[in-house]
């Protein structure tokens with residue numbers, strides 16, 4: 001059994017499914033068992049979460065929610081996998097302690113250069129307890145021996161030369177403007193009944209539409225009109241929430257973004 005937030009990262013769902021894992025979504029962090037039965041919690045091997053500016057929702061777990069998850073993991077003995085590739089991309093609010101810092105003995109913290117160096121660079125890092133990392137080394141060796149050495153040298157140079165810090169400053173200012181602009185456009189154009197998240201960082205906004213709208217069926221119509229999104233239900237392990245969608249705000253220039261949001265609101269309205 002693997003526990004996940006709901007929604008959660010599509011790539012993780014696909015990877016867990018390829019191992020035929022029993023994926024059990026948690027309903028939130030408020031109830032004492034996060035909406036999962038005692039029996040399931042007892043069988044859980046690990047819980048996979050994206051606590052900072054989640055993909056797809058953009059939301060961030062509060063310190064109370066992180067602590068509640070840590071308490072649950074200590075009670076039932078499961079490991080926490082904290083996948084945090086967006087952590088460095090914070091545009092407002094204050095950073096929340098990592099889950100790893102709350103429970104270093106039972107958390108694997110994952111980071112990535114893909115969002116802070118070059119898109120799709122696909123080199124990352126893992127921090128965690130020695131015995132879990134030892135198992136990861138063995139597994140990684142059997143998959144691809146190790147990440148390309150040239151890529152590792154590039155990342156090391158990127159960090160030691162100070163370019164990472166300079167680039168982060170630029171990226172944060174650039175993405176913040178994009179986030180604010182997309183939220184302003186949604187406020188201007190979206191019809192009543194549509195709501196969206198207000199992320200403090202990351203790359204995504206998550207929209208909830210009226211229940212009667214199915215974003216999977218709507219996709220072809222939107223694409224023919226010239227706008228693309230990812231249907232939100234793909235991020236729910238059980239395929240539910242068909243009235244949601246994920247939008248990316250980091251990529252498009254302002255003109256295309258305005259045009260896209262205008263078209264999207266028309267497609268939703270008609």
Ligand SMILES: Cc1ncc(COP(=O)(O)O)c(C=O)c1O
Nearest residue numbers: 009050055083112114122123124
């Ligand atoms: C939550 C999450 N984890 C992992 C990844 C993949 O990271 P990488 O590019 O390092 O493979 C992504 C996005 O691409 C993501 O959103």
